[in-house]
Amino acid sequence: MKKTLLFLFAVTSLIACKDGSKETDETSQNDKMADSVATAKTYKLSLAQWSLNKPIFAGTADPMDFAKTASELGYEGLEYVSQLYVNDAVNFPMKNTGLQTILDTLKARSERYGMRNVLIMVDNEGDLSFNDETATQQAVENHKKWVDAAEFLGCHSIRVNLFGEEDPDAWVKNSVRSLKALCAYAAPKNINIIVENHGGMSSNGSLLTRVMKEVAMTNCGTLPDFGNFCLKREGGERWGAPCVEEYDRYKGLEELIPFAKGVSAKSYAFDANGDETTIDYYKMMAIVQNSDFDGFVGIEFEGPEDDPIPGINATKALVQKALQQ
Structure with missing residues (x-):
């Protein structure tokens, strides 16, 4: 009788232990899933004004309405493009009122619509990476007014281009020289100088990483763009011509994201499922999520x-879908 009771007690204890172990395993798994959901990264989204360049150049959209348009499309931040306000090919009612008047109005409108002024993409102010120091010093001077503009608007950065020599070592040396000068000017104003992979040597992630490490200033960084990894174009053109040599975009993003102070989610076309036809957004956004980057993701x-609006909406939807994977 005692043996029977002992046997029944042992069996009951074993079953209870197994049930408890199963419950503990399930609880642990549920906790892990909850932790994963809780720690999944989300990002504020900004609209890159270049998305609207066609209607602005065509005169069917006013660049002064940028805050209103971005707000209506559901964005929190604004990424301005300098040339859409000062380019000779652009015409809008306030064009000839002067840069400060334009900035006053942009700031007032961003406040009216509750928008965050994130950055200014600066173009056509001179090349920063040639051997000619007189020319590059002038380019640095030309960029300074946009540093001042960014400070006035409350942006955190201006984006610059690094066109210049085709010799890698010379390009790196010249880029470092110009960036150090610009960063020294921008630092007291709490403005970052950030470099986009934007054609030529700047689209070589390894080389641009060298530049960042040699500059070694806290207000110098990158603006990785998902699409701009063309190293060479037909006929040596900067823009417009077919790309004949391209850098691996995923490798490039991995290299540039540690220095990123912004991210440009570039897109060109979409398939029936809403996925970009040339860029694996799931892979790109996974690289971003696995990094320490926590700033705005710009939709471009x-x-x-x-009419760019459907494409803008599709890009935003794809970024949001990729973040949920």
């Missing part, structure tokens, strides 16, 4: 359509 549609 650059498709062939005259």
Whole structure:
């Protein structure tokens, strides 16, 4: 009788232990899933004004309405493009009122619509990476007014381009020289100088990483763009011509994201599922999520359509979908 009771007690204890172990395993798994959901990264989204360049150049959209447009499309931040306000090919009612008047109005409108002024993409102010120091010093001077503009608007950065020599070592040396000068000017104003992979040597992630490490200033960083990894174009053109040599975009993003102070989610076209036809957004956004980057993700549609709004909306939807994977 005692043996029977002992046997029943042992069996009951074993079953209870197994049930308890199963419950503990399930609880642990549920906790892990909850932790994963809780720690999943989300990002504020900004609209890159270049997405609207076609209607602005065509005169059917006013660049002064940027805050209103971005707000209506559901964005929190604004990424301005300098040339859309000062380019000779652009015409809008306030064009000739002067830069400060334009900035006053942009700031007032961003406040009216509750928008955050994130950065200014600066173009056509001179090349920063040639051997000619007189020319590059002038380019640095030309960029300073946009540092001042960024400070006035409350942006955290200006984006610059690094066009220059084709010899890698010379390009790195010249880029470092110009960036140090600009960063020294921008630092007291709490403005970052950030470099986009934007063609030529700057689209070589390894070389741009060298530049960042040699500059070694806290207000110098990158603006990785998902699409701009063309190293060479047909006929040596900067823009417009077919790309004949391209850098691996995923490798490039991995190299540039440690220095990123912004991210440009570039897109060109979409398939029936809403996925970008040339860029694996799931892979790109996974690289971003696995990094320490916690700033704005800029939506930048650059498709062939005259009306960019559907493409802008599709890009935003894809970023949000990729973040949920």
